[in-house]
Amino acid sequence: MAAVFRHLRIILCATKCLPSRCCSGFISRARYMNRLKEDDEACLAALQNGHIFLFHRLSPLLQRTERGTLKPAPLVTSDVQSVLQRLSSDGSLLKRSVLIGCSKQNQALFCLDVGELDQVAVEEQCEGNFMDLRKSLFLLTGAEAHLLAKGKALLRWHQTNRFCSATGQPTHRNQAGSQRVCSSSGIVYYPLMSPVVIVLVSDGKRCLLGRQSSFPRGMYSALAGFCDMGESLEEALCREVAEEVGLELQSISYSSSQHWPFPHSSLMLGCHASVSPAHTQLQVDHTELEDARWFSLEEVTSALKVKTPPSRGDPPILWLPPKQAIAHRLITEWVQSKVQNSEC
Numbered sequence: 001m002a003a004v005f006r007h008l009r010i011i012l013c014a015t016k017c018l019p020s021r022c023c024s025g026f027i028s029r030a031r032y033m034n035r036l037k038e039d040d041e042a043c044l045a046a047l048q049n050g051h052i053f054l055f056h057r058l059s060p061l062l063q064r065t066e067r068g069t070l071k072p073a074p075l076v077t078s079d080v081q082s083v084l085q086r087l088s089s090d091g092s093l094l095k096r097s098v099l100i101g102c103s104k105q106n107q108a109l110f111c112l113d114v115g116e117l118d119q120v121a122v123e124e125q126c127e128g129n130f131m132d133l134r135k136s137l138f139l140l141t142g143a144e145a146h147l148l149a150k151g152k153a154l155l156r157w158h159q160t161n162r163f164c165s166a167t168g169q170p171t172h173r174n175q176a177g178s179q180r181v182c183s184s185s186g187i188v189y190y191p192l193m194s195p196v197v198i199v200l201v202s203d204g205k206r207c208l209l210g211r212q213s214s215f216p217r218g219m220y221s222a223l224a225g226f227c228d229m230g231e232s233l234e235e236a237l238c239r240e241v242a243e244e245v246g247l248e249l250q251s252i253s254y255s256s257s258q259h260w261p262f263p264h265s266s267l268m269l270g271c272h273a274s275v276s277p278a279h280t281q282l283q284v285d286h287t288e289l290e291d292a293r294w295f296s297l298e299e300v301t302s303a304l305k306v307k308t309p310p311s312r313g314d315p316p317i318l319w320l321p322p323k324q325a326i327a328h329r330l331i332t333e334w335v336q337s338k339v340q341n342s343e344c
């Protein structure tokens with residue numbers, strides 16, 4: 001592997017995409033969140049005055065806006081309490097809420113899965129619908145999509161980590177839901193994410209996009225893959241590109257990262273990479289990808305303008321991942337860099 005990296009140019013410029021933060025509020029919110037994770041009583045008190053995003057079997061409660069987009073229905077805790085009482089649920093369900101964030105007004109934000117209650121009854125009480133996150137994510141704004149993705153990932157982690165993998169005994173969560181402890185051995189479990197690399201490869205003029213057979217009709221995305229145990233980011237990138245399309249990378253530059261709740265919980269590490277224009281012949285591994293192709297700047301620019309996915313019977317058009325996906329960001333960055341270069 002060392003030989004592969006001898007000629008690989010790696011540029012790390014991680015500071016360019018920091019999320020916007022308003023002055024000192026960010027620091028106090030970060031410290032408040034940390035305290036709530038460590039202090040069960042403080043977390044319980046915050047829950048009483050917090051907002052709760054409801055889920056039903058991991059599908060979030062959403063409401064349609066007048067513009068046809070979706071928004072989550074964040075309910076204040078007292079509203080959720082009333083709904084639970086009306087549906088004859090005992091009060092202990094509320095304590096299963098999991099901390100997911102803190103609003104700019106310093107209100108703690110929680111998520112709660114009410115999967116044991118009747119779905120339609122909760123929907124009627126809360127004037128919303130529980131919808132599959134994968135289908136609805138793209139109709140939500142960035143901040144809300146992020147909170148719901150985090151909520152779904154944490155709720156799923158709790159549902160699948162109720163027992164210690166060493167002793168088989170039950171594990172118990174802290175009030176914030178940021179960890180679980182084995183009742184017998186004391187082993188502490190923290191929520192896990194799988195690192196995944198995602199890369200937009202360019203040969204200088206074109207970019208490389210691939211599609212899996214499970215993708216929606218016409219959709220092509222940046223190449224992605226799970227990191228193997230022991231691999232660095234750049235090792236995983238080189239291996240994935242070699243495996244999936246048979247190319248050797250020349251340079252890598254880091255772009256940004258994203259938490260992604262599908263299929264489980266991944267930390268997507270987004271990069272740009274280049275290959276030599278003299279070595280662009282693809283050898284697609286069809287067990288991994290249905291297709292992979294080089295696309296021109298013009299093709300990608302027009303695809304970014306397509307607003308609705310192609311339907312059955314429509315002529316085939318290139319359809320790119322939506323704004324909420326890091327693949328979209330990588331593709332947009334590539335287009336912008338090409339346009340800037342042509343203007344220089």
Ligand SMILES: NC(=O)C1=CN([C@@H]2O[C@H](COP(=O)(O)OP(=O)(O)OC[C@H]3O[C@@H](n4cnc5c(N)ncnc54)[C@H](O)[C@@H]3O)[C@@H](O)[C@H]2O)C=CC1
Pocket residue numbers: 194196198221222223224225226227258260262263266268288321325326327328
């Ligand atoms: N947010 C975004 O813009 C995008 C996100 N993705 C996500 O990236 C992820 C990885 O992409 P793929 O091409 O599917 O990966 P991949 O190329 O590594 O192939 C998936 C296979 O890797 C194996 N694998 C190894 N470690 C695994 C682990 N920890 N969890 C699950 N499977 C593991 C399994 O056999 C699985 O079938 C997908 O979950 C996909 O949802 C993919 C493209 C765009």
Ligand SMILES: [Mg+2]
Pocket residue numbers: 223224225244288
């Ligand atoms: Mg892949």
